[in-house]
Amino acid sequence: MRTKVLLLLSALLLSLPLTAETLHEERSLYRDITVTQEGTRRCLVFNVHRGDRNQTCMNTADPERLVFEYAKMTFAGLLLKPEPQRILIAGLGGGSLPLTLTALYPDATIDVIEIDQAVVNVAKDYFGFAETDKVKVSVNDARVFVKRAGLLEQRYDFVILDAFTGDYIPEHLLTEEFLEEVRAIMAPEAVLVANTFSTSRFYDHESETYQQVFGEFFNFKLPSSGNRIIIARDTPLPARGELMVAARELSARVQRFGVPLLEYPNRLSTRIDWDRSRRVLTDQYSPSNLLRDN
């Protein structure tokens, strides 16, 4: 009996990542936040007890190099807008996107919206994020920020939607009305990059919603990532040749961040690979998180 228990215990212990060290734990208004370090890999994890994925990771030996595929994939948006000057990012995470963009474009202004003050603090304390006179964080709900920015007639030329709360996206940030509000603060030729899911029934609904607001968009998926990146803009999408030209011009500059930009143009697809009969998500109908389980 005792040996069985011991065996079980040791099996349990072995299944844990033995070298992961917890640097910081905090319960915020919205989630449990944990910062772990395993070798040179430092990660921000939301709701670790529920088994959620790492929100963001950093290589402490080479902080500039992006760790996650989806973070790198976000930069495919630059193929449509190679020199953004007014950038809006919804969802801070560990701050890797604003840090990389600010390194690439020191003159660009970057507004970051993050609902959770604790995430802002952790990004500053553990992931080298800093606010400057160009980079500003607003602790607010993205919906509220975007609606008000629209009233103030602010315009952005590069918008990134990356607002995950643990393992889902807030429902009011997925609706047709919200995307219309985002579209209203996009300058002519501005690009929207949304980091989202590549699986579940929800995929069809979300794709229909983006199609409804922006028309044809680029769908960007890689076999190595469970995420998909939606790249949309108000004007017709550029041809693949144009994307290749932009990739060649930019690829040297993004190399140090580990972004294989030259591989991206061939991966951007406008093919409709979802069920077009699915309903558009609206403020009236947005059971997104219920749909994800189906």
Add this chain to the structure above:
Amino acid sequence: MAKPQPYPNALVVGAAFVSGFCIMTIEMLGARIMAPYFGGSLSVWGSILTVFMLALACGYLIGGRLSARRPSLVSYATFFLGAAITSLPIILLADEIMRPIFLAIEDPRYGSLLASMFLYFIPTTILGMISPYSVRLLVQHSDHSGQKAGLLFFVSTLGSAAGTLGTSFYFVLWFEVNEIVFGTAAVLALIGMMLAAVGISEKRYAD
């Protein structure tokens, strides 16, 4: 000796269940209705819960007072009809109410609090009046008043639990938000008319 009750208790008990159900259906949708203007932060939930608690508190007080003066099934019915009518602005005027508040108040905490007051306070107050009034209609003599009150709270809170679960698990998947609120108002109106019909016919019979 207690006068025999002219209408079945089940009617009042059932109506109390429905009122509990409807309160939580509207409350669960409250956050969804306000999110486009005030976001999904914890403070928006805080605003909604605060307003619902305040409204219910007022409703209990008013309903209790009214039950002391010649309680009747017909007055009871008007609460349901009143709640049905006053919840219609949630469907018809939501944007008209929230837009000016969003423009005037920058802090989403106070914006959502004020918007909740305008959208939910009156119908919830009226729904709150139903509980004490139901107790009065069920109670025939003071010996069993506690027992009847217990039964009433049990039933209406059970209704609230069912309304919460039904709305958050299923209704939002099957219907649009406005359709659910409209359905709630329609059910309240139907119950109100039913109670009024029974009340009026019993009165005639008694005369």
